[in-house]
Amino acid sequence: MPRIAITVDGIAYEEEVEPRLLLVHLLRDRLGKTGTPIGCDTSNCGACTVLLDGKSVKSCSVLAVQADGSAITTIEGLAANGTLHPMQRAFHEEHALQCGYCTPGMVMAAIDMLRDDPEPSEESIRHGLEGNLCRCTGYCNIVRAVRRGAQDMAVKTP
Amino acid sequence: MTEVGTARRRKEDARLLTGRTQWTDNMQLPGMAYVAFLRSPMAHARITRVDVSAARGLPGVIAAYAGADFAEEQGSLPCAWPVSEDIVIPDHPPMAVSEVRYVGEAVACVVATDRYKAADALDAIEVDYEPLPPVLDMNDALTEGSPKVHEAGNQAFTWRLTQGDVDAALRDAPVLIDRTYIQQRLIPTAMEPRAVMATSDGESFTLWSATQIPHVLRLMLALTTGIPEHKLRVIAPDVGGGFGSKLQVTAEEVLCLLLTRKTGRPVKWTESRSEGNLTVHHGRDQIQHVTLAAEADGRIRGLRVELLADMGAYLMLVTPGVPILGAFMFNGIYKMDAYDFNCTGVFTTKMPTDAYRGAGRPEATYAIERVMDELAAELNLDPIEVRRRNWIRHEEFPYTTVAGLTYDSGNYEAATDKALSLFGYDKLRAEQGDRRDRGDPVQLGIGVSTYTEMCGLAPSRVLGSLSYGAGGWEHGSVRMLPTGKVEVVTGSSPHGQGHETAWSQIVADALGVPFDDVSVIHGDTAISHKGMDTYGSRSLVVGGVAVLAACEKVKEKARKIAAHVLECAPDDVEFSEGTFRVRGTDSGKTIQELSLATFAAHDLPDGVEARLDADATVDPDNFSFPHGTHLCAVEVDTETGMTKIRSYVAVDDVGKVVNPLIVEGQVHGGIAQGVGQALYEEAVYDAEGNLLTSTMADYLVPSAADLPAFVTDRTETPATSNPLGVKGVGEAGTIASTPAVVNAIVDALRPRGVHDVQMPCTPERIWRALS
Numbered sequence: 001m002p003r004i005a006i007t008v009d010g011i012a013y014e015e016e017v018e019p020r021l022l023l024v025h026l027l028r029d030r031l032g033k034t035g036t037p038i039g040c041d042t043s044n045c046g047a048c049t050v051l052l053d054g055k056s057v058k059s060c061s062v063l064a065v066q067a068d069g070s071a072i073t074t075i076e077g078l079a080a081n082g083t084l085h086p087m088q089r090a091f092h093e094e095h096a097l098q099c100g101y102c103t104p105g106m107v108m109a110a111i112d113m114l115r116d117d118p119e120p121s122e123e124s125i126r127h128g129l130e131g132n133l134c135r136c137t138g139y140c141n142i143v144r145a146v147r148r149g150a151q152d153m154a155v156k157t158p
Numbered sequence: 159m160t161e162v163g164t165a166r167r168r169k170e171d172a173r174l175l176t177g178r179t180q181w182t183d184n185m186q187l188p189g190m191a192y193v194a195f196l197r198s199p200m201a202h203a204r205i206t207r208v209d210v211s212a213a214r215g216l217p218g219v220i221a222a223y224a225g226a227d228f229a230e231e232q233g234s235l236p237c238a239w240p241v242s243e244d245i246v247i248p249d250h251p252p253m254a255v256s257e258v259r260y261v262g263e264a265v266a267c268v269v270a271t272d273r274y275k276a277a278d279a280l281d282a283i284e285v286d287y288e289p290l291p292p293v294l295d296m297n298d299a300l301t302e303g304s305p306k307v308h309e310a311g312n313q314a315f316t317w318r319l320t321q322g323d324v325d326a327a328l329r330d331a332p333v334l335i336d337r338t339y340i341q342q343r344l345i346p347t348a349m350e351p352r353a354v355m356a357t358s359d360g361e362s363f364t365l366w367s368a369t370q371i372p373h374v375l376r377l378m379l380a381l382t383t384g385i386p387e388h389k390l391r392v393i394a395p396d397v398g399g400g401f402g403s404k405l406q407v408t409a410e411e412v413l414c415l416l417l418t419r420k421t422g423r424p425v426k427w428t429e430s431r432s433e434g435n436l437t438v439h440h441g442r443d444q445i446q447h448v449t450l451a452a453e454a455d456g457r458i459r460g461l462r463v464e465l466l467a468d469m470g471a472y473l474m475l476v477t478p479g480v481p482i483l484g485a486f487m488f489n490g491i492y493k494m495d496a497y498d499f500n501c502t503g504v505f506t507t508k509m510p511t512d513a514y515r516g517a518g519r520p521e522a523t524y525a526i527e528r529v530m531d532e533l534a535a536e537l538n539l540d541p542i543e544v545r546r547r548n549w550i551r552h553e554e555f556p557y558t559t560v561a562g563l564t565y566d567s568g569n570y571e572a573a574t575d576k577a578l579s580l581f582g583y584d585k586l587r588a589e590q591g592d593r594r595d596r597g598d599p600v601q602l603g604i605g606v607s608t609y610t611e612m613c614g615l616a617p618s619r620v621l622g623s624l625s626y627g628a629g630g631w632e633h634g635s636v637r638m639l640p641t642g643k644v645e646v647v648t649g650s651s652p653h654g655q656g657h658e659t660a661w662s663q664i665v666a667d668a669l670g671v672p673f674d675d676v677s678v679i680h681g682d683t684a685i686s687h688k689g690m691d692t693y694g695s696r697s698l699v700v701g702g703v704a705v706l707a708a709c710e711k712v713k714e715k716a717r718k719i720a721a722h723v724l725e726c727a728p729d730d731v732e733f734s735e736g737t738f739r740v741r742g743t744d745s746g747k748t749i750q751e752l753s754l755a756t757f758a759a760h761d762l763p764d765g766v767e768a769r770l771d772a773d774a775t776v777d778p779d780n781f782s783f784p785h786g787t788h789l790c791a792v793e794v795d796t797e798t799g800m801t802k803i804r805s806y807v808a809v810d811d812v813g814k815v816v817n818p819l820i821v822e823g824q825v826h827g828g829i830a831q832g833v834g835q836a837l838y839e840e841a842v843y844d845a846e847g848n849l850l851t852s853t854m855a856d857y858l859v860p861s862a863a864d865l866p867a868f869v870t871d872r873t874e875t876p877a878t879s880n881p882l883g884v885k886g887v888g889e890a891g892t893i894a895s896t897p898a899v900v901n902a903i904v905d906a907l908r909p910r911g912v913h914d915v916q917m918p919c920t921p922e923r924i925w926r927a928l929s
Contacts (some may be wrong), residue, residue, distance in 0.1 A: 018274070020274070021274070025273070025274075026837070028183075028184070033179070034177070034179070034183075034184035035177015035178065035179065036177065036666070037179075037181055037183070037184075037350065038183070038351070039351065039431065039855065040430075040431035040853070040854045041430045041431050041432055042432070042853045042854050042855045044854035044855055045349065045431070045854055047349060074177060075176065075177040076177040078176075079176055084175065084176070088175045088176065091171070091175055092171045092172075092318070094173060095168065095169060095820070095822075095823050096166070097171060097175070098399075098654035098655070098656070098823055098824075098827060099174075099348070099349065099350065099397070099398045099399040099653055100170070100171070100175070100179065100654070101173030101181070101350040101398030101399060102173055102349050103175060104177055107175070120468075122867065124545065125862070126862040126863045126865075127863050128451065129862045129863075130862060130863040131861075132861075132862075133349065133854070133859050134859060134862075135347055135348060135349050135401070136399055136823070136827045137823055137826055137830075138827045138829055138831075138865060138868060138891075139826075139830065139861075139862040139865055140826045140867055141822075141823060142862065143526070143862065144669050
């Protein structure tokens with residue numbers, strides 16, 4: 001079995017994995033990183049979105065072996081020393097989650113989107129999050145939260 | 159007292175935002191094995207052979223079973239709502255033994271050491287089928303000579319509600335609107351797929367499930383499997399959305415209990431999305447034939463509804479009750495003297511239908527709101543005006559409708575006036591006229607929906623009169639801890655609604671304690687021993703009120719103890735903002751001080767127990783009746799059939815509001831789901847009974863890019879049937895928005911001779927309607 005080295009939320013792991021093992025199953029079943037959920041099997045919903053070397057990927061569509069040598073950031077690794085990431089806080093303040101199942105993926109995708117577009121319009125937020133489905137919120141408050149999170153992140157990182 | 163009514167940020171968010179969640183699939187127990195199910199690829203077939211022996215020998219495989227292995231112990235999945243005396247309730251084995259009746263029905267299973275090995279081993283199972291003819295069309299199913307889904311035939315039941323003389327109302331009516339609408343089949347699509355974990359010590363069983371109904375589930379699983387109720391604990395941990403789809407007693411829940419018994423190991427099953435699209439109960443699927451009779455001035459004389467409701471292959475928990483709930487809502491907010499509702503439940507070889515957000519009420523509201531627009535068009539009246547001429551005026555409440563419900567309160571005029579103003583109705587009408595005159599290829603349509611719904615399910619006596627198997631009460635308990643903190647246990651079972659926050663607000667006001675000093679526990683039958691769970695916009699209206707009633711009892715107990723400590727008569731003690739005072743003095747004790755004194759129990763009055771806690775079970779006297787006016791403007795490209803929602807205004811009256819943030823969120827999400835039905839979503843079966851929309855790539859759940867920002871506002875007419883004045887909001891948006899959107903599309907196209915577009919109103923359907 002292939003042996004991979006992977007860093008997840010700052011902790012280094014070495015794991016022997018079947019070549020077919022999905023990254024999301026490595027995270028959830030092997031490493032106990034259950035903060036990243038699975039919502040579909042066709043890469044439509046985006047619930048399992050994580051950052052792979054800083055870029056968002058749907059971890060159901062990445063093999064664990066493809067992540068060899070990479071650093072993964074999940075929703076569990078965002079808050080630093082107990083302080084929520086500005087995007088997490090914005091989701092809380094704007095009531096951008098109800099059941100919360102899509103939230104980890106939505107937050108990670110939003111953070112990645114801002115790398116290219118740090119001051120997104122409502123329309124670009126809506127298109128930027130097209131690959132992340134939510135069934136509870138109707139997206140209104142998610143859009144508000146992403147805009148607020150973007151503003152707060154801009155203040156933090158001039 | 160200021161907590162109720164404030165936009166508190168949610169307590170639930172902290173764990174959900176940081177990934178410290180307890181979804182059922184997150185959990186692992188020592189020695190736990192994974193379950194995978196082999197499912198029928200045939201819509202209808204006799205099973206002639208199942209051979210699991212090759213699977214049993216594969217590495218990592220602990221066990222493999224066919225339906226026959228469960229035949230003695232699996233029972234039949236329950237239907238709790240036998241709506242008529244002669245209803246046909248077919249045997250519904252959790253795992254098919256001799257015949258399959260829909261694609262996706264489980265026929266075998268594997269228990270293995272990991273989920274990949276379990277899935278691999280399914281390939282080694284051999285099943286022989288002898289095909290039987292599928293039954294897919296409801297009208298065909300009812301014809302003589304149709305193939306049968308079940309031996310007893312394809313008609314499950316008929317059910318009628320009639321009031322007044324509809325024949326007379328229809329006879330010689332100046333205006334008669336006769337329409338047939340299709341409520342397409344929908345897939346609820348909660349974001350969290352179903353998951354079940356079960357374990358046993360050999361005598362007692364614990365089942366974790368992504369369910370809305372841990373209490374109902376425990377009872378039903380006990381009755382189905384024969385496991386004694388007191389030896390079965392059901393836990394609903396964090397649950398990722400439901401919308402009715404997790405209001406069910408499922409095959410997989412029963413089978414996981416049996417598998418942990420058979421294998422002696424904890425077992426877990428988690429569905430894939432494509433497995434879920436096949437086997438989570440579906441929603442809607444009705445053919446509505448509606449005839450409305452009106453006077454020349456638009457006043458309604460009477461309404462006749464002939465309804466065919468697709469049950470699918472079996473009757474599940476409340477399958478037959480869904481269209482019956484709708485029977486009380488086809489008359490909407492309108493006055494009429496005659497009404498006749500006839501429903502036939504039909505078996506087909508498809509996944510069973512059951513409750514989906516609104517459950518019967520969205521279907522009914524769609525029909526009446528579509529027909530009201532047709533009536534307006536027929537009479538060349540504004541659709542708002544024709545509604546004004548028929549709706550119950552605010553001074554007429556309480557009002558008993560033609561369907562027999564008594565609407566306690568409402569103000570349709572106020573909600574509509576507010577909505578019209580926010581929407582800029584007159585200006586949009588002017589723009590519409592202008593575009594029509596110019597022959598603009600992009601036409602503007604304006605859709606109106608003035609809905610009401612029956613919520614707060616439900617008065618137990620009413621449920622009994624409708625042959626439902628259980629009551630509609632809810633339970634709450636409140637206990638003061640020695641430090642003055644408060645634990646609240648609720649019988650309703652949240653999966654995104656924010657009970658932990660809203661119940662804390664209610665308790666904080668009632669007991670005069672800080673919001674943060676209250677914690678709310680739910681969803682575990684060992685802790686929350688009594689409950690009726692969450693559905694039908696009932697949690698706040700029944701469950702929240704039960705918690706409030708328990709608080710009142712706690713205060714009464716505390717008053718006696720306070721009087722004793724303060725050395726006065728209980729009647730001389732007054733309570734305000736958390737402190738019991740001797741009337742007219744500054745001498746007092748806080749509820750926290752009394753909690754500690756009660757715990758110590760050194761000096762309690764005679765006959766008073768050393769506990770400051772109370773339970774309450776509340777049964778509502780009536781349903782609640784939220785209402786509102788939704789207005790939708792769509793731009794329809796007549797050359798391509800593309801529709802774009804340009805603006806959407808919702809003014810809802812959900813009575814008193816505990817948390818406006820949560821209410822607004824519920825309305826937003828509800829509207830989105832209703833728009834999904836109007837524009838995007840449809841479960842499609844092919845001519846052989848295969849589900850073509852089995853993945854999220856085929857079944858279109860709206861994304862952020864598909865939807866506009868919704869403008870929401872409220873009017874507030876308190877419910878008179880409960881002390882909080884609340885009405886419920888979980889289903890309102892979904893009920894209102896579907897007809898608002900379709901009315902807007904038809905309004906855009908009416909000058910081109912279009913009077914209906916079948917849902918979902920895809921570009922192709924609109925383009926064809928124009929061709």
